[in-house]
Structures are given as structure tokens and as C-alpha cells.
Amino acid sequence: MPTPPDTSKTLKLDRYNNYLRKIHSTKLITASSKLLFRATLLIALILILFFTINYPPLSDTPHHVPPHHRLHHHSLLSTSLFSAGGGAAWEKQVRLSSTPRRTNGFSVLVTGAAGFVGSHCSLALKKRGDGVLGLDNFNNYYDPSLKRARQNLLSKHQVFIVEGDLNDGPLLTKLFDVVPFTHVLHLAAQAGVRYAMQNPQSYISSNVAGFVNLLEVAKAANPQPSIKAGEEIAHTYNHIYGLSLTGLRFFTVYGPWGRPDMAYFFFTKDILQGKSIDIYKTHDQKEVARDFTYIDDV
Incomplete structure (x- = not known):
């Protein structure tokens, strides 16, 4: 009877090729992750540099910001x-x-x-x-x-x-x-x-x-x-x-101990003082809706 062909070498070669493919795939994933991380940090640095060059500190022009809104960067x-x-x-x-x-x-x-x-x-x-x-x-x-x-x-x-x-x-x-x-x-x-x-x-x-x-x-x-x-x-x-x-x-949170610069504080103050509240519309005169979230729901 004829001797059956030896397939052991073929199996070993297939296993070795599969191993090489896994190694190559892992390297590609690692390289992609590192590239994504570096790109994100590079974008952040570019933004910081851009705003530093184009927007000088407001301390040089204090009239742009109300006194109570100037941050003291001590x-x-x-x-x-x-x-x-x-x-x-x-x-x-x-x-x-x-x-x-x-x-x-x-x-x-x-x-x-x-x-x-x-x-x-x-x-x-x-x-x-x-x-x-x-x-x-x-x-x-x-x-x-x-x-x-x-x-x-x-x-x-x-x-x-x-x-x-x-x-x-x-x-x-x-x-x-x-x-x-x-x-x-x-x-x-x-x-x-x-x-x-x-x-x-x-x-x-x-x-x-x-x-x-x-x-x-x-x-x-x-x-x-x-x-x-x-x-x-x-x-x-x-x-x-x-x-x-x-x-x-979360969208526009309101409730006890809230921030004094929020719209509902201004609305309440104007109502108590008998003043009117401005209601803005879109360019085609449609009503504008806005959601508010109570602090306990956050």
C-alpha cells in the first residue's frame, strides 16, 4: 500500500503562520492605541498654544469682565x-x-x-x-x-x-x-x-x-x-x-444652594421687582424651549 503523505510539517507551518498573524495584529492594535493617545494630547497642546497666543489674559483689559467675575489666579x-x-x-x-x-x-x-x-x-x-x-x-x-x-x-x-x-x-x-x-x-x-x-x-x-x-x-x-x-x-x-x-x-441644574449667575435667579429677582422678563424667539419667530434639571434628580 502507498505510504500516506506526511502532513505534520504542513500543520506546523499553519500554526506558525497563525502565530505570526496574531503577533502582527497585536502590534497593530498597540500602535493604533498609542497613535490615538498621542494625537489627543497633541490636539490639546495645540489648543492651549492657540488660545495663549490669540487670547491674552484679561488682566490686561479688566473692563471686559465684571469685577466679581475676574478670577484671581493666585x-x-x-x-x-x-x-x-x-x-x-x-x-x-x-x-x-x-x-x-x-x-x-x-x-x-x-x-x-x-x-x-x-x-x-x-x-x-x-x-x-x-x-x-x-x-x-x-x-x-x-x-x-x-x-x-x-x-x-x-x-x-x-x-x-x-x-x-x-x-x-x-x-x-x-x-x-x-x-x-x-x-x-x-x-x-x-x-x-x-x-x-x-x-x-x-x-x-x-x-x-x-x-x-x-x-x-x-x-x-x-x-x-x-x-x-x-x-x-x-x-x-x-x-x-x-x-x-x-x-x-445634565442640563441646567437648579435647586437650593444654586449658582447666582443662573437665569432663574435673574427671573425671580426681576419678578419680585416688578420688571418684565425677556423671552427670545428663533429667527423665524418660533418659541424657544429649554430643559431644567432639579438637583436631587442629578
Whole structure:
């Protein structure tokens, strides 16, 4: 009988080819991920450079911004270094505030904790039994006394707010070293549509650079916390580093302890003073609708 053909060499060759294809595919995916990450950072840097060149600081032309809307960019670094170097008593406050009281409770870092939404979320988490540590730079985009009042309210519920800035890497690193956060609720951002057009640099610093800095510290933490934030930059860090991220979009929030620059405050004030309220229409004279979200629904 004829000897059957030897297929072992063919099988080995097929397995080797499959192995090479897998290696090649893995390299392509890794290269694509790195390229996407670098492209995102490059775009962010280009935006920062563009706004720096084309939009000088408004301190040179103070008449463009009302006095109560001028942000005092004092040395945030020196403030945060003071907070970060607070010693044993400071660390004790940080740990105590961030320690959950319920079984399987979360340990949450809330950025923008002295803000409208941030203060309500901090209080809700604390009442649920989670550990909550706040971070806020207390800028004066609107009257800082309202933020201090929110801080006092949270303090009565054992929520400690660290005064510092997202762009201060050493402070963030210190916080993540002291506390193994399970979650980060990122609510620190520069607000105000008109203010964005007048002072775009503040938005790049807070909403882009500060967010990237937070992600950099979070990805290096062990364990990595889950971050509630958005959008394309967050997607990039999720894709490359595996950070668990959730984007939140809520529309025009209102309620107790709200921001004084919101429309409903102006409407109420004008109504109480017997003044009329302007209702705007579209270019073809159609009614304009707008959604509002109550703070407890957030």
C-alpha cells in the first residue's frame, strides 16, 4: 500500500503562520492605541498654544469682565502645598472624611465639592454611608462666600474639603497616596458660556489640562478608581489604560444652594421687582424651549 503523505510539517507551518498573524495584529492594535493617545494630547497642546497666543489674559483689559467675575489666579501651588504638607493632623482629616461607614461603601474623591452640584453629591454620598473627600480651589467666578457656606454645611456632616487645584500634580498624588479611592466624581470645571468667550484660557486650564492631570494620577494609582467624567480624552484613557470612566451630562441644574449667575435667579429677582422678563424667539419667530434639571434628580 502507498505510504500516506506526511502532513505534520504542513500543520506546523499553519500554526506558525497563525502565530505570526496574531503577533502582527497585536502590534497593530498597540500602535493604533498609542497613535490615538498621542494625537489627543497633541490636539490639546495645540489648543492651549492657540488660545495663549490669540487670547491674552484679561488682566490686561479688566473692563471686559465684571469685577466679581475676574478670577484671581493666585499661587494655587503654594496653597495646595500648604494643604498637602499639613502633617499628621491633615492626613487624619483626609482619612476620616474618606472612610465609608457602611459595609462595602465607596471611598469617593469629589472634585469641585464646594460647587453647586458637587456639594449636593458629596452630601448625598455621605448620607448614604460612603466616604467622601472634597477638592476645590474656591475661585471667585461667583461670590466665594457661597462656596464657603457650602463648605461649612458639608463640614457639619464630616465631609472635609481640601483647598487645592487640579493642575497641582503633587497634591493629587499625595491624596491618592493617603487614600485608596474607589471612585472619583469629577465635577470641577470652569462654568459660564459668556465667560468662556471672554477668557478661554481658564477653560483650557481647568477643563482640559486639569482633567488630564487627574487622569494621569488616577491611572498610576493602585487600585485604579472609577471616574465619573467625560469625553474624548476619557475615552482615550479608557481604551489605552483600562480606566473605568462614565460621562455625565445634565442640563441646567437648579435647586437650593444654586449658582447666582443662573437665569432663574435673574427671573425671580426681576419678578419680585416688578420688571418684565425677556423671552427670545428663533429667527423665524418660533418659541424657544429649554430643559431644567432639579438637583436631587442629578
